[in-house]
Amino acid sequence: MNPKRPGLTWSLILIVGFLTLCPVLMLLLGSFSQGLTAFGQFTTAKYVAAYTDPHLLQVFSNTVIFVVGSTVLATLLALVLAYLNTRTNIPFKPLFTVLSIVPMMIPHLLFSVSWALLLNPSNGLLNLSLQDLFGLESAPFNIYSLEGMILVEGLLNMPIAYLIIAPAMASFDGALEEASRVGGAGVWRTLWRVTLPVLRPAILAAFVLGVVRSLASYAVPRVLGMPGRVDVLATYLYEMISTGFAPDYGQAAALGMSVLSVSIALIVLYRALTASGDKFVTISGRGYRPAVIELKKARLPLFLAISVLSLLMVVLPVGVLLYTSLVPYSMVPSAQAFASMSLNHWFEVLRDPISLLALRNSLFLAVVGATLGVVLSLFIAYVVVKIRTRAAGLLETLSFLSFSFPGIVIGIGFMWFFVQTPLYATLTALLLAYIATYLPYGVRPLASAFVQVHAHLEESSQVCGAGPFTTFRRIIVPLLIPGIVSAWILMATMFVRELTVSVVLSRPGSEVLAVQILNFADDGLWGKLSALGIVMILISTGLVLLAAWAGQRFRGTRVVGS
Template identity: 75%
Template sequence: MDQKRSKLTLSLVAIVGVLTIGPVLMLVLGSFSKGLTAFGSFTLEKYIAAYTDPALLEVLVNTVVFVLGSALTATGLALFLAYLNTRTDIPFKFLFRIISILPMMIPHLLFAVSWALLLNPSNGMLNLALMNVFGLEQAPFNIYTLWGMILVEGLLDLPICYLIIAPAMAQFDVALEESSRVFGANTWRTLLRVTLPVLRPAILAAFVLGLVRGLASFATPSVLGMPGRVNVLATYLYQMIATGFSPDYGAAAAVGMSVLVTSISLIVVYRALTAEGEKYVTIAGRGYRPTMIELKGAKYPMFTVVALLSFILIVLPVTVLFYTSLVPYSMVPSARAFSLMSWKHWIEVLEDPISLLSLRNSIFLGVVGATLGVVLSIFVAYAIVKVKTR
């Protein structure tokens, strides 16, 4: 029996190794290989050419600002929502808990497109509405900036950060806070000196995971960054291999090594932080009934803030996408706009063979990819937890 389990473990290790280490190995070999293949003679020419490009410095700065900004935005909003939903008497918290993770159901590309439809400087619907109301000569907002990218990516990464922080906060040992209050600390001081320090592993883990997701993000930088000529590493690499007459795979592999090393380092840090979090009784599975903090006069102002954030997260992007699909061109909602609504765009898409093929391919990839991922994850998790190997 043990021999069969060992064979199963080795088989799983081999499969995972081929699927993960294989592409990484090809990237490493390609970055040091002369020519277009990964098995040419050794050379450093690709690294020299890639890292002496004057444009790379600006790209690296943009990447650092984008990744840090989006991770801070996602972690801060997740901490704010998790605290209100798990520790306070804010109304309709059950609904806000669902809304906090619903953006995971919206494709990142469509979410970014919805914000481009709202706040692009030429004909963004929200910009046009503000210009009409206040008599402005130019659009007040431009989503095609680094700060627009940070906002949208932060909102997209909010759910995953929330799913890390909220359970830790829900299992918080209230005895620690009660002890703080016994010694005279108020709610605010207890939050800063007791609650947040104990939750530090979960908060840092969420932040690091936000960094990884921001570094790997392509939808937001491609939809919002490229029109404004704001490049990060993801779009910079894309342009190296997808534009021009001759794709520069070698230089792209060399630049990609910096992304790879950074991502692996962040994942190692993330694993270390989650391992540290398991040492805390508040994250180790013990159940508690957290003391509900009464917001009193701040209850309804906080409710308004969370409701507005929920509107921005879910209602606004879905509504603008659906509305734009019905009107002939981008226009501010009005009586004339509603009179021009039709299903023309829907009919054109459903009658287009290429669109239907794309839809079938997307569904197939989604179903098959998710199924294979879940099955493989189950077997790998079983092997890690249950199977003992020498």
């Protein structure tokens, strides 16, 4: 395992190229084919049919409004929260920092469902409470709308934007702001003329990544958009392949190619923005202390506003799922509601054979898939960081490519591939698709960990007579345990909650938790849905705790054994 042996690099290029380029190639070929059963009979009719559909213009308009609106909301919320947490004297800053990240652990599907339970116009708990409180004849809010979709998607994407903006905000040299204020500028003018321009790369990077995530979003449009007949590209594509007696996979592939092209272009732009961030560096070799802005009279109102935001993002989504899983039907919290609570929905779910099968399948995919994904990511990260060749650069590009894949679109690409093989409608198909789609989530933490391992350690091991793989196994891997655990946790939780690829590839016998929860939502079985959703959250939390415990135990064993 050294630069003089390129066999490892090219072997990984073949594996990763198969996982990432194969579905794209099949999607392209499928868009010029008559259908799944007539693959290879090339035609341009699918493109003509896809782009001349009169409904497409409305779908495109809805998509643009949804994507831009939710991304603007997420970026603004993240910017405000990052500024308050890093630059002001708002109270309980550590708590709000944690709360800004916790929503990432709540699956998008369950977050969307929780808002449907709260604000659907027929029996949403908040709507019912407001109607009783103010004597209203109709529900004041309707979450099944474009505005509701923007709100929920914006709240979901805010943590990602926060993780990009907050570090840049925290490392900002306060001397620049102080110089502006000395020159006579007030707080707001300094913020507008100094702080925001310097943070422009981070803000733009957060915005572009938010656009990519919103464009690929399926959970929010499916749960909140379809009941209100608000179609965006993700649900429009799904309807092409799931409704009617003869689903048109070729037309879906033709339209999917455009979505995929836009996503890839946006990811290239995102990487360019993050790579050029050094042009805006404001930290010098001298010490500095970020200025703390005194909020004065605004301190309490802003604290209350952030508290409400945290309530909306963390407490309400989980709380409404737990409450709904215990009551017989949608009821406003009251003495009668609490008296009627039971575990009936839980017993029904745990006795349901399809739900139990979905649970077993999801656990298998999470444990086995994350393990295989981390092993592959480990070798990829090693080559990318330690073997700096052009081939290693190609491998890095291929491994990052799937980050731009919208789940529905790439699921259609895998559909075109797997239907030609015995893997169609099996767990193995889902396993390969999961690893291909979420490979960057394993490579990134491990690449960061590899950067911190000095080459002298490998050289010393090899001087003592150890071979390349012995050095890798005995020296490098033990030092990377924190990164390995982080990558495994991230991939396992992603696999447990995965929806967009699963909804295309899952078939009877290969159901997973997210698909079963979605089926409950379609049938209006909110109690069963909530119970199974809490099970999903508990599994994700349990995987995190188990992996963290195993990582600490392994590190302790290594220290004692050395």
